[in-house]
Amino acid sequence: MVKKTEIHAQQQSLPGKESLMQPPAEFIRPDYRGSGKLEGKIALITGADSGIGRATAIHFAREGADVAVMYLSEDDDARETQRLVEAEGQRCLTIAGDIRDAAFCRASLEKVIETFGGLNILVNNAGTQQVCYDLTELEDSQWENIFATNMHGMFYLTKAALPHLGEDDAIINTTSINAYVGPEAMIDYSATKGAIVSFTRALSNQVVGRGIRVNAVAPGPVWTPLQPATWGAYDPQMLEDFGAQTPMGRVGQPSELGPCYVFLASLDSSFISGQTLHPNGGTVVNG
Structure with missing residues (x-):
């Protein structure tokens, strides 16, 4: 059984850094044994410098995949992810840049193909959020930035990746419990996560005949740098006992998402x- 993590008041600035989190997150259980489920596969993961993306990269590597790690600007965190992937005996490529830029997304995909010779798994995980309790005070620029980061980048990368994917390959999109419960403090974020659910369903119908599976993961509260960089930045005290509202009474660890x-x-x-x-x-969301 995973022990409850005591989270205390703290804050960071966006996009957040793994190295500053207290307590540190867990990325893979010590008893997790790989069994070659992804042997020989090549994966591209966005937002993989930290949090859920890092945990996914390590789990993929333990299962035999080479991994390309895309991230915004957190070089130290990305190097640590690379170290952890390579410690599993797999190759790791790091790519820094802004997925809001379509040209960058296309160039990044090309770099992955050039480096590894192909692509089998795309994980659209990068995302951002901010807190706003009044829609009339939500800046147009914030609304546009949330959609550009959470939704447009997913579109750009998936569009570039599809010609390289085939039978038994997979696309996995990170949505959120917030797409289903609709928290009042994150209308813009929740809207993007709802869009991701619909994007996942429609794209699946479009490409399933090619043998490509498209699915999503909708995490609840998980201990990642995005939490102190958003809730903590809004009010550090809001992180006290973060996750306690879940039926399990605790926050999740990235190791439980991988x-x-x-x-x-x-x-x-x-x-x-x-x-x-x-x-x-x-939490039962019936979605």
């Missing part, structure tokens, strides 16, 4: 597409 992405990336999910997994601490 296996979800392994499942959806591997042939364990060979008869699953257009679906969403809900690792959220027991």
Whole structure:
């Protein structure tokens, strides 16, 4: 059983850094044993410098995949992810830049193909959020930035990746429990996460005939740098006992999310597409 993590008041600035988090997050359970489920596969993961993206990269590597790590600007965190992937005996490529830029997304995909010779798994995980309790005070620029980061970058990368994907390959999109529960403080973020659910379902229907599976993961509260950089920045005290509202009474760890992405990336999910997994601490969302 995973022990409850005591989270205390703290804050960071966006996009947040893994190295500043207290307590540190867990990325892979010590007893997690790889079984070659992704042997020989090549994966591209956005937002993989920290949090859920880093956990996914490490789990993929332990299962035998080479990994390309895309991130915005957190060089130290990205180097640590690279170290952890390479410690699993796999190759790791790091690519820094802004996924709001379509040309950067296309160039990044080309770099992955040139480096590794192909692509089998795309994980659209990068995202951002901010807190705003009054829609009339939500700046147009914030609305546009949230959609550009969370949704447009996903579109650009997926569009570039599709010609390189084929039978038994997978696309996995990170949505959120907030797409289903609609928190009042994050209308813009929740709207993007709802769009990701619909994007996942429609794209699955479009490419399932090619043998490409498209699924999503909708995490509940997970201990990642985005939390102190958003909730903590708004009010550090809001992080006290973060996650305690879940039925399990605790925040999730990235180590508990990585296996979800392994499942959806591997042939364990060979008869699953257009679906969403809900690792959220027991909250029933009926979605």
